[in-house]
Amino acid sequence: MQSDSIANPHEKIHPFAGETVLFATKHQKEEIIIPLLRELGMVCVKAEVDTDQFGTFTGEIERTGSVRETLRKKIKAASLKYPDGRFILASEGSFGPHPIIGFMQIDLESLLLWDRKLKFEIYAEFLDTNPVHGEQTLGPRDDFRTALKNLGFPNHGVIVHPENSVIPIFKGLHREHDVAQAMIDSFCVSTNGRVVVANDLRACHNPTRQAAILEAGKVLLEKLKSFCPSCSYPGYAITKSIPGLPCSDCGEVSQIAKTVLFECVSCKFSEEKKRPDGKKSIEPSECEFCNP
Ligand SMILES: [Zn+2]
Ligand SMILES: [Zn+2]
Known part of the structure; x- marks a missing residue:
């Protein structure tokens, strides 16, 4: 008997266990996400939606709008086709130059999970700085x-x-x-x-992209396992970092994150917390006063 088939009595059942997630995809991306959501007891199935209508990599159909807008369009299309589905997932990959390091090519893989019942979204992304894109x-x-x-x-x-x-x-x-x-x-x-x-660049033809989607899926999974201390809804996660980490030598504050803000996607409860890595100061070499 496999060890994962034995229920751990100390582990609480996830509130979304038993729920079905409809993944609006045309290029077999559901196969990457199925095992991740299974960990929570959620069943992921492919939603037959022609996601190419919102843009193709090869340019026959131009992508318009932001990544978030495209994700929402895909979710909308699936929600109209499957009016009884509660959870709908959409994915989007965007290739291009790194926003800061322009010569570096990146692939940003984004996932958006929508809960029709409670009308909330959980967003996750992964930035691959070494995509196969030539x-x-x-x-x-x-x-x-x-x-x-x-x-x-x-x-x-x-x-x-x-x-x-x-x-x-x-x-x-x-x-x-x-x-x-x-x-x-x-x-x-x-x-x-x-x-x-x-x-x-379609996922089913690019294994490097499949690996990046898997990483984005792991981020989504971690968010689904993180619960709001106020309303208990999953998806409680860092939404922004707040600068102000001081220099270990001169004590001047920097633009580097001192704390992070956790926010609930449902009730909007938020908390400022210490950096997860425990870093309390920056090195003088990173300081714009000590090393201008
Ligand atoms: Zn300094
Ligand atoms: Zn909440």
Whole structure:
């Protein structure tokens, strides 16, 4: 008998145990989240929603609005399709330059869980600073095998299209033969004789992205296990950090977080708490007075 099948009498049953979470996804992302939510006794199932209508990575449909807005649109679409579903989950990945370190490429994976009954949201995210997200433009004589190697092929799928058009576009390619054929077809219609080979960023074709979604899922799981001291609703978590950590040498306060604010998603109860890492001061090397 597996040890996890024995109920721990000291462990309280999660208030959402037995509830079903409808995951609005088109690209098998529910498989990543199912085992995490099972830990709470929640059942995660795929909600058949065409999430591509809110934007695709390959640009046929432009993404408009913020990540949060896109997540809410996906949830809305699922909620209309499944009027009896209480919990709806949506996910969104956004690739691009790091907001501060511009040359660094990132993948921000976001999850939003909506409770229709109590009308609250729990948001979780994970920032992957090493995503497999590349693009190469090739001419007929270029070595496409090296290009594919740089894109993490074949376990990371690729897309192929003419350089100045996304029509035709060949997606989800994992076999060299299929890439070669897609390149020939793209060369035939390319007006400048060049084609693009890029990573297919849909989760089911990008295992690095799947790992980032798993990390975002773990953040969501931790939030679901954290309960508000006032109303007992799950999702009690840090929403912002408050600067003011002093320098260990000169004592001047810095812009680095001194405390963090925990807030309830339900009753809005909040508490300022010490930094979870216990850090009480900054080094003089980090201080703008000691090390201007
Ligand atoms: Zn100082
Ligand atoms: Zn509360």
